[in-house]
Amino acid sequence: MVAFRKMHGLGNDFVVLDERAAPLGLTDARSRLIADRHFGIGCDQLISLEPGGQGADVFMRIRNPDASEAQACGNATRCVASLIAAETGKTQVVVRTVAGDLPCTILGPDRVVADMGAPRLGWRDVPLAREADTLALDIVEGPVAAPAACSMGNPHATFFVPDVAALDVATIGPRLEHHAAFPERANIGFAQVLAPDHLKLVMWERGAGMTLACGSGACATIVNAHRRGLTGRRATITMPGGDLVLEWRESDGHVLMEGPVATAFTGSLTLP
Numbered sequence: 001m002v003a004f005r006k007m008h009g010l011g012n013d014f015v016v017l018d019e020r021a022a023p024l025g026l027t028d029a030r031s032r033l034i035a036d037r038h039f040g041i042g043c044d045q046l047i048s049l050e051p052g053g054q055g056a057d058v059f060m061r062i063r064n065p066d067a068s069e070a071q072a073c074g075n076a077t078r079c080v081a082s083l084i085a086a087e088t089g090k091t092q093v094v095v096r097t098v099a100g101d102l103p104c105t106i107l108g109p110d111r112v113v114a115d116m117g118a119p120r121l122g123w124r125d126v127p128l129a130r131e132a133d134t135l136a137l138d139i140v141e142g143p144v145a146a147p148a149a150c151s152m153g154n155p156h157a158t159f160f161v162p163d164v165a166a167l168d169v170a171t172i173g174p175r176l177e178h179h180a181a182f183p184e185r186a187n188i189g190f191a192q193v194l195a196p197d198h199l200k201l202v203m204w205e206r207g208a209g210m211t212l213a214c215g216s217g218a219c220a221t222i223v224n225a226h227r228r229g230l231t232g233r234r235a236t237i238t239m240p241g242g243d244l245v246l247e248w249r250e251s252d253g254h255v256l257m258e259g260p261v262a263t264a265f266t267g268s269l270t271l272p
């Protein structure tokens with residue numbers, strides 16, 4: 001039997017497995033089964049804890065339900081930092097990912113600020129299939145067009161729209177996720193500016209589909225909104241699961257993401 005912790009950030013939910021003592025043999029098939037909401041536990045991402053190595057408290061590996069590995073997961077970063085803090089009593093935790101080290105500050109048992117690092121704004125960084133101005137891509141899909149793109153370690157495209165509620169995200173989301181412009185696919189954000197410090201966001205996540213919240217998506221949204229001159233550097237981003245507070249910090253270009261964390265339940269499973 002293998003212990004797991006079911007966590008979430010604003011309903012973006014995770015099965016967290018601990019591989020720090022030894023690997024569990026998470027093949028693609030096993031990962032897909034654990035993440036399956038009918039035949040397994042179910043989650044938006046499968047999160048594995050691995051030894052952090054020098055300078056980090058833990059390494060976090062991120063797998064989407066389709067077993068694709070992701071370079072960033074903002075909501076899980078806060079959850080993992082909170083888990084390590086509960087283990088160690090630390091209020092500063094460094095979560096290492098394939099995209100870099102993410103310093104996190106524990107504000108309380110259910111709230112964390114994660115420094116998600118600096119966005120990458122070049123077309124090769126996103127990545128895109130060919131050279132393009134990442135401020136406005138030449139993409140049209142139904143009622144949406146001309147997204148801004150950036151990477152938070154993982155690829156994001158943000159469409160700015162007058163009314164997110166009017167969109168059929170379940171139809172246009174997958175088409176855009178798999179658009180030829182994105183050789184590694186992309187996470188697709190649909191954002192509505194409510195005020196210079198407040199946006200509404202609905203996400204179609206790469207490899208996961210519609211989620212109640214997306215931390216790296218919220219980071220990409222504040223970056224792309226500010227680049228477009230639509231907001232300041234700080235904003236509350238309201239997603240179906242709730243609010244995150246974002247700041248694209250001027251001093252070092254890092255994106256700070258503050259929000260809640262929660263454990264829904266713990267359990268044990270027999271690895272299929």
Ligand SMILES: N[C@H](CCC[C@H](N)C(=O)O)C(=O)O
Binds near residue numbers: 071072073154214
């Ligand atoms: N689907 C994403 C990973 C999870 C991102 C999201 N859950 C977050 O909180 O950032 C990707 O393939 O890049």
